[in-house]
Structure formats: structure tokens, C-alpha cells
Amino acid sequence: GAGVSQSPRYKVAKRGQDVALRCDPISGHVSLFWYQQALGQGPEFLTYFQNEAQLDKSGLPSDRFFAERPEGSVSTLKIQRTQQEDSAVYLCASSLSTVFRDTHNSPLHFGNGTRLTVT
Amino acid sequence: TQLLEQSPQFLSIQEGENLTVYCNSSSVFSSLQWYRQEPGEGPVLLVTVVTGGEVKKLKRLTFQFGDARKDSSLHITAAQPGDTGLYLCAGAPWGGGADGLTFGKGTHLIIQP
Numbered sequence: 001g002a003g004v005s006q007s008p009r010y011k012v013a014k015r016g017q018d019v020a021l022r023c024d025p026i027s028g029h030v031s032l033f034w035y036q037q038a039l040g041q042g043p044e045f046l047t048y049f050q051n052e053a054q055l056d057k058s059g060l061p062s063d064r065f066f067a068e069r070p071e072g073s074v075s076t077l078k079i080q081r082t083q084q085e086d087s088a089v090y091l092c093a094s095s096l097s098t099v100f101r102d103t104h105n106s107p108l109h110f111g112n113g114t115r116l117t118v119t
Numbered sequence: 120t121q122l123l124e125q126s127p128q129f130l131s132i133q134e135g136e137n138l139t140v141y142c143n144s145s146s147v148f149s150s151l152q153w154y155r156q157e158p159g160e161g162p163v164l165l166v167t168v169v170t171g172g173e174v175k176k177l178k179r180l181t182f183q184f185g186d187a188r189k190d191s192s193l194h195i196t197a198a199q200p201g202d203t204g205l206y207l208c209a210g211a212p213w214g215g216g217a218d219g220l221t222f223g224k225g226t227h228l229i230i231q232p
Contacts, residue, residue, distance in 0.1 A: 004161070035222075042125075042207050042222035043162065091161050107152065108220065110161025 002026065004111035006092050012117045013082045021077045021114045025094030033108065034067055034077050035091040043091055049075060082118045089113040122146070123208055123223035131229040135197055140226040142208035143190040149213045151184055151191045152220065156205040188213075198230045 005024040013019050025032050030051055035043035036059075045059040051072035060067070064082075069075040079086055091113045097106030124143045132138055142151070150169045154162035166175050168184035168191060175182045179202075181194040191208055205227055209220040 033220075040225075040227070042209075042224045044222070045220070093161070107164040107167060108162075110163070112160050 004092055004094055004109050006090075006111035006114050008114055009112065010115050010117075012119060015083060015118055016081050018078065018080045019082055019116065021079075021090050021116070023075045023077070023092030023094075023111060025073065025075070025092070026109055027073075029094035029096055029109070030072075031095040031097060032069060032075050033093045033095075034075070035093065036061075037089045037091055037113070039088070046077070046090075079116075082116075084118050087116055087118045089115050123210055123221055125206075125208060125223035125226050127226060128224065129227045129229075131231060132198060134199060134230055134232050137194070137196050138198055138228070139192055139194045140206055140228070141190070141192050142223055144210065145189065146210070147188045147213045148210035149188075150211045151188075152209045152211070153182055153191070153193055154207040154209060156207060156225070162205075162207055195228075198228075200230045200232050203228060203230050 004026055007022045011019055032049040034046040036046055037043045047060055047067045048056040049069040052069050064080045066078045077090060091110055093108040093110045095106050095108050122144060126141050150167055152167045153165045155165055156162040166177055166182045168175055168182055171188045172186045173184045179196045183192050195202055205225045207222050207225045209222045211220055
């Protein structure tokens with residue numbers, strides 16, 4: 001497919017379980033972002049990759065959150081020992097651009113997200 | 120932290136009416152984007168405005184970037200039920216860099232037939 005693909009679409013986890021969320025960006029896109037979107041809110045930045053390098057992880061809410069993109073393509077967001085406050089939609093986006101000054105030439109393409117519910 | 124305030128937070132109007140939603144910040148952005156998000160889907164880019172004072176039109180939607188590059192508005196003429204959705208503005212940090220876009224909390228728009 002031509003778009004950003006995320007899996008699973010839905011994930012229900014019991015509190016304390018670990019989860020792994022996958023993102024397949026558009027082929028050739030250098031930049032990859034993870035966002036967290038709470039119900040009724042706008043997306044909040046979690047982390048950014050340029051190819052395989054994680055250049056910014058300032059938005060990760062705690063050390064239970066870990067993201068990787070080992071080969072510069074597929075990325076995985078892992079949440080350890082999930083808590084109820086982790087319940088949200090996790091969105092992945094990719095872009096050709098490496099510098100946001102050029103965003104108008106290379107916009108973000110979002111996946112449909114993974115809805116995580118922690119019970 | 121660059122915050123974007125969107126207003127109104129919720130808006131429900133009748134088909135055929137006009138509306139304007141706003142996106143305001145105390146920070147300067149190099150560019151500002153508007154996205155539309157439908158339930159169960161990711162945001163989809165509508166437009167990017169780059170130059171202060173810039174106006175862009177997309178059919179019945181008119182987007183404006185403030186002269187000082189701190190605010191933006193989206194005006195919809197003759198709204199239709201298909202315009203229903205969450206409208207998000209997002210700013211790119213001034214000076215570039217690899218930081219993620221800063222999103223507003225969105226305006227939930229409902230157009231009633």
C-alpha cells in the first residue's frame with residue numbers, strides 16, 4: 001500500500017502488561033514520528049527518527065516508553081508495565097523531509113493509529 | 120513549549136452556514152498546517168501556510184496565516200455535512216530543526232443536515 005500502516009488497530013492490555021505497536025512508514029520516507037492522542041484531544045509529540053537515528057525523544061512520558069527503528073524503516077513503540085493513563089490512540093507519521101522548515105514541501109502522512117486500552 | 124490554542128473547541132451548525140475557527144499562539148512558527156481528522160483515522164493534511172499574511176483557498180475552505188506568523192484561521196463557506204470532523208492546526212518550529220509539529224487540541228465541527 002501507499003500509505004502509513006499501523007498494527008494492531010486495537011490493543012487491549014491488562015495493567016502491567018507490555019505492549020508493542022508497529023508502524024510501517026511510506027517507503028523512502030526519512031522522517032518518522034510517534035504521537036499520542038488522548039480522547040478528544042490533539043496529537044502530542046512523543047519521539048522522532050531520522051532514518052534509524054532517534055533524534056528526539058523528549059515527548060516520551062516516562063522510561064516505560066521505548067521506540068526503535070533499527071533499519072530506518074519499520075518502527076516499534078514499546079510500552080512496558082502499561083498503566084491506565086497510557087490508554088490513547090498512538091499515531092505514527094512519516095515524511096520525506098528531514099527539516100521542518102521544508103514541511104510545506106513534504107507534509108506528514110499519518111497512519112490510522114493504534115487504539116490502546118489498558119484495563 | 121510552543122502552545123497552539125484552538126477555538127471554538129466544539130461547533131455545531133446547520134448545513135449552509137458559514138463558520139470560522141481560530142488557531143492562536145504567542146510563539147512564532149515557520150509554517151502552520153491544518154489537518155482534518157475523522158473518527159478512527161489519522162489526520163489528513165489540508166493545507167500548509169508559510170508566508171505571514173498568506174491566504175490559501177481549497178474549494179469552500181479559506182485559510183489565512185497571520186502577519187506575525189503566530190495565528191491562523193480557517194473559514195468554511197456554506198458548510199456541508201461532509202465537512203464534519205476534527206480540525207487540527209499544527210505549527211512547525213521557527214528556525215527549522217527536527218522537532219515534531221506542535222498540535223492544537225482541535226475544533227470538533229458538526230454540520231447538521
